[in-house]
Amino acid sequence: MADVKLNHIKKSYGKVDVLHGIDLDIKHGEFVVLVGASGCGKSTLLRLIAGLEEITAGELVIDNKIVNHLDPARRGIAMVFQSYALYPHMSVFKNMAFGLKIAGQNKRAVREKVEQAAKILQIDHLLDRLPRELSGGQRQRVAIGRAIVRDPNVFLFDEPLSNLDAALRVQTRVEIGKLHKDLGATIIYVTHDQVEAMTLGDKIVVMNAGRVEQCGSPLELYRYPQTKFVAGFIGSPKMNFIEGHVDKTATEYLTITLEDGTQVQAHVDTSGIQEGTKVTVGIRPEHLFEGRNLPGQLSGDVKLVEHLGEVTYIYMSLADGTEVVVRGEGESEVEVGDKLQASFAPESVHVFNMDGKALPRIRRSAEIPADNPAIVTASQA
Ligand SMILES: Nc1ncnc2c1ncn2[C@@H]1O[C@H](COP(=O)(O)OP(=O)(O)O)[C@@H](O)[C@H]1O
Numbered sequence: 001m002a003d004v005k006l007n008h009i010k011k012s013y014g015k016v017d018v019l020h021g022i023d024l025d026i027k028h029g030e031f032v033v034l035v036g037a038s039g040c041g042k043s044t045l046l047r048l049i050a051g052l053e054e055i056t057a058g059e060l061v062i063d064n065k066i067v068n069h070l071d072p073a074r075r076g077i078a079m080v081f082q083s084y085a086l087y088p089h090m091s092v093f094k095n096m097a098f099g100l101k102i103a104g105q106n107k108r109a110v111r112e113k114v115e116q117a118a119k120i121l122q123i124d125h126l127l128d129r130l131p132r133e134l135s136g137g138q139r140q141r142v143a144i145g146r147a148i149v150r151d152p153n154v155f156l157f158d159e160p161l162s163n164l165d166a167a168l169r170v171q172t173r174v175e176i177g178k179l180h181k182d183l184g185a186t187i188i189y190v191t192h193d194q195v196e197a198m199t200l201g202d203k204i205v206v207m208n209a210g211r212v213e214q215c216g217s218p219l220e221l222y223r224y225p226q227t228k229f230v231a232g233f234i235g236s237p238k239m240n241f242i243e244g245h246v247d248k249t250a251t252e253y254l255t256i257t258l259e260d261g262t263q264v265q266a267h268v269d270t271s272g273i274q275e276g277t278k279v280t281v282g283i284r285p286e287h288l289f290e291g292r293n294l295p296g297q298l299s300g301d302v303k304l305v306e307h308l309g310e311v312t313y314i315y316m317s318l319a320d321g322t323e324v325v326v327r328g329e330g331e332s333e334v335e336v337g338d339k340l341q342a343s344f345a346p347e348s349v350h351v352f353n354m355d356g357k358a359l360p361r362i363r364r365s366a367e368i369p370a371d372n373p374a375i376v377t378a379s380q381a
């Protein structure tokens, strides 16, 4: 097992710069999830780590050794792709054994390793089948098995569940989580799925156009996004953004007037912000409540109601036309055409300046992230 360190890694294809200097510190055994819009450089970063492409500048350090020029086969890394990339004419057993055979391991050791991995992944009854005789989920398990038998220091996963249907995704996601616990492996995992990122990651790295936008535990990113980009990326449905300007500043409060004339208070660090400054207010759909009487209020016309069973997403339009989503009760009786009053706490309001930077929210003790070693929860004590 190994620590992985990226020191200002850059990648260019000819004149096109794709990665602009990525710094990351990944601890042994950590599960790190990379998220970001399509084309932001996630797969490129994995390929550089795996050694499938050359690093343009910067250092890749695995276990305190610079490995920029180390042969891919000797980096102790195994990669699992979205497309599975199995050999179609080989049985499951042969697909899983192939890498070990090439490496010259003896037959018995190979059989033992393959059977053990197959058991972990519950595909031990499928070893004689060909890939085309398997479901998508089973194929992906074979691809994961092929990685496991190599006993790598680091697993790289590039959107491994994207080709699976919803139910299998959930099941395989849970299995990958367990696998991480059982193997204690270092995992770097690319996904665009919110739930995968939030549930699997010890740490999430949000990438934006070839740069790291923010890196932290899932709840840290959810509660304290440092930029509007991260705020909009983490959370589903995404955070509502409403334009306004600063009306008054106090020590730990801003009063902001929104475009539709509504005044809201935000519990943020107000140092260095002037009255009159244009800002964007951010409030998550789940922090807006129908029928509660919290200090913050937004009102609008209901344009669309989506009943999902356990929740209802209510789309309302403020007086100035801004669309706002409210996460309502599962059995909400709100209807299209209604006037809706949604209320919220000033503590749940995010504020961004025109450069997209967040004004730091005041941290409440109950919200200090769970990975803060100074905090012991009741169950641990
Ligand atoms: N071999 C290549 N030559 C030129 N440009 C490439 C190559 N591979 C990737 N790119 C470009 O690099 C950018 C990042 O791609 P990629 O890492 O695949 O993004 P992601 O996985 O985040 O969707 C894209 O703009 C893509 O077009």
Ligand SMILES: [Mg+2]
Pocket (backbone or CB within 6 Å): 042, 043, 044
């Ligand atoms: Mg990709």
